[in-house]
Amino acid sequence: MSVLIAIPARYASSRYPGKPLVPLRGADGVSRTLVQRSWEAAMAVKGADRVVVATDDDRIRDEALGFGAEVVMTSSDCRNGTERCAEAHAVLGGGFDIVVNLQGDAPLTPHWFVEDLVAGLRADPASEVATPVLRCDGRALNGFLDDRRAGRVGGTTAVFGHDRQALYFSKEVIPYTTRRYGDEEPTPVFHHVGVYAYRPAALSAYPGWEPGALETLEGLEQLRFLERGRRILCVEVEAKGRQFWELNNPEDVPRIEAMMAEMGMA
Template sequence: MSVLIAIPARYASTRYPGKPLVALRGADGVSKTLIQRSWEAAMAVKGVDRVVVATDDDRIREAAEGFGAEVVMTSSDCQNGTERCAEVLDQLGGFDMVVNLQGDAPLTPAWFVEDLIAGLDADAGAEVATPVLRCDGRALNGFLADRRAGRVGGTTAVFGADRRALYFSKEVIPYTGKTYADDAETPVFHHVGVYAYRPSALAAYRGWAAGPLEGLEGLEQLRFLERERPVLCVEVEARGRQFWELNNPEDVARIEAMMAEMQAG
């Protein structure tokens, strides 16, 4: 099985313009751009044949080529990373699976992606898969604090007994009405912004218009659910690592603190 990782990156983010080129300082004091740290996360994944950055912006292309990444230029008409991955596959072809490792998730451990690839490969009836991570109290409290402050933080997922997704939301679902200690296990699952697709899923996706739920939530994976195409949720384990995506400027300090904590550990 041949696997491609594509890292979609666009400059014109509505919530955070220029986000891929934001600098993140590591525990060693070295600053690297968000897109470089995301690329390094992708390069650490085992069993992958090729890793590319997919963008429509020359500033991102120049930065990515500067640290040694392969870049595939895609259309500015792409509405989201899934459409960008479809364009990459059109250009490169020849892969049995495409992984969309979004360029705002530098804390994604390699085993998240490895488990995702294995999960989709093992389920012949699934065309799309995505990881979900059970929130501890610390993570859930961070979600709730963001919502109280009027910020959109991470995304949550609910799924059935067959691990097929029921819904994804930028609200915190399911409602619990409880307060949890930082190290407590909760019933809320953080949707990790990574996807694995079979080529058939990418080909179908590009032919569909965005539905109302995708438009309201701003979540590309809802296009599959609105077309009644199942999305497999693969539960991954934190193994003591903190995980967060860079969604807002306020997340820079949060992610830098998490990197420092991981280094200290």
């Protein structure tokens, strides 16, 4: 099965304009942009046949070409990363069996998250979309709760059934809990990792559906699949000692840089 990894990157983020071009300093003191670090994460994935940056912005295009990425220019009409991935796949002529959306705000995504995700979708022919979930330890959950108390949108959480099919995703912390956990203590909350693997038929259908009420309220693109009755497989992944965080707000930059320093990531 051939695999395309697309990294959707737009400049006009409502919460953080210009986010793909934000520099992140590694443990070696060298700064590289968010889009470059996301591309480097994608290039480390085993089994990917092609990796592209999908954007509608010339500044992001020039930055990506500068560090050696392949770029696919897409329309400014794309409403989210899934629509941009669908357009990129079409521009490339289609033909891939699985399209991975490695969102450009997750530079700490380990390669095995994506590899496990693709393997999970291959093993479950009934699912049209798959996405990774990571059980929060106390450190991560307490960070989510602190963000919400401060009025910030932090990570997204997921709940799913015994069959691992998604029930819901939210920017609130679900299931409900207010307990403080120890840093290394496992919790009942799963962090939704912002990566998706799609079968081409589901991906190509997606832009033709209007966003529903839940997607609009939460601002979460994957809810469009659930609102249309499509199955999303939640693939549990393991951190293996790696910290994971997404860059959603300017306040996340020092947090991610601190994590990179602690893990020795250049």
